[in-house]
């Protein structure tokens with residue numbers, strides 16, 4: 001259950017030693033800035049299962065927001081690794097494009113479709129949500 005990943009230039013590497021939990025594509029406006037316009041394809045992993053193994057990523061958080069997301073990226077090539085979000089404490093949200101094997105990604109939901117552009121495709125049959133899905137996405141609670 002180990003997944004390795006890195007940035008485009010290879011200065012920063014990371015390793016995931018646990019399961020990919022929730023996997024989704026986010027269509028929110030904020031994500032569009034980071035992806036360059038497409039949906040943001042991410043997998044949620046336990047913080048404890050995620051470690052940078054080579055190099056040091058830079059971290060950006062918007063100073064104008066009260067509880068900003070912390071965004072991790074390579075200071076050399078700019079590749080975004082993902083984020084730590086106040087809405088998901090104890091988790092690292094990994095951008096699947098940085099995995100050595102991005103084919104492991106299996107989206108379970110499309111979220112924040114309220115901001116979706118028509119050129120951002122949603123696979124047929126994928127559950128989609130205006131905002132966040134009722135928590136948690138991976139198991140029923142009620």
Ligand SMILES: [Zn+2]
Nearest residue numbers: 007009074077
């Ligand atoms: Zn890099």
Ligand SMILES: [Zn+2]
Nearest residue numbers: 026027028031
């Ligand atoms: Zn988003």
